[in-house]
Amino acid sequence: QKEVEQDPGPLSVPEGAIVSLNCTYSNSAFQYFMWYRQYSRKGPELLMYTYSSGNKEDGRFTAQVDKSSKYISLFIRDSQPSDSATYLCAMSGLRTGGSYIPTFGRGTSLIVHP
Template sequence: QKEVEQDPGPLSVPEGAIVSLNCTYSNSAFQYFMWYRQYSRKGPELLMYTYSSGNKEDGRFTAQVDKSSKYISLFIRDSQPSDSATYLCAMSESGSNYQLIWGAGTKLIIKP
C-alpha cells in the first residue's frame, strides 16, 4: 500500500462546476500538506500549503485537511478551462522537501 493514494482520473467536469480533488494517506505523522498544479509538459507549481488540520482559502481554491480521517481535499469553485491540469498532493512530517511524499496526481479536465 502506498503512503499517499490519489485517484489518477481523468476527472472531467463542465466549466463553472465545483471540483473536489482528494488524497488519502497512511502516515499519521504527516503535518505539512501541499497541492501542486502541473500543466502538460511543465513542472509542478505550488498551489496551496496547509499545516496540520483545518481549511485554507485562496481565491477560488480551498484546501482542507482532516487528520482524523487521514484525508485531504482541494476544492475549486467556478472552475475554468485554464484549471485543466494534473493536481498532485504532497505531504511530509517535518516540512523538509527531501522528505516530501507525493501522490500520483489527478488529471482534471474542465470542459467549456
C-alpha cells in the same frame, strides 16, 4: 500500499462546476500538506500549503485537511478550462535526521470543458 493514495482520474467537468480533489494517506507523522498543479511538460506549481488540520482558502481554491481521517481535499470553485491540468497532493513530516521531504500522490488529471 503507497503512503499517499490519489485517484488518477481523469475527472471531466463542465466550466463553472465545483471540483473536489482528494487524497488519503497512511503516515500519521505527516504535518504539512500541499497541493500542486502540473501542466503538461511543466514542473509542478505550488497552489496551497497548509499545516495540520483545518481549512485554508485562496481565491477560488480551498484546501481542507482532516488528520483524524487521514484525508485531504482541494476544492476549486467556478472551474475554468485553464484549470485543466494534473493536480498533485504532497505531504511531509519530520524524518530521521531532521528533514521534511514531501511525498507525492500520483496526481489527478482534471479536464474542464467549455
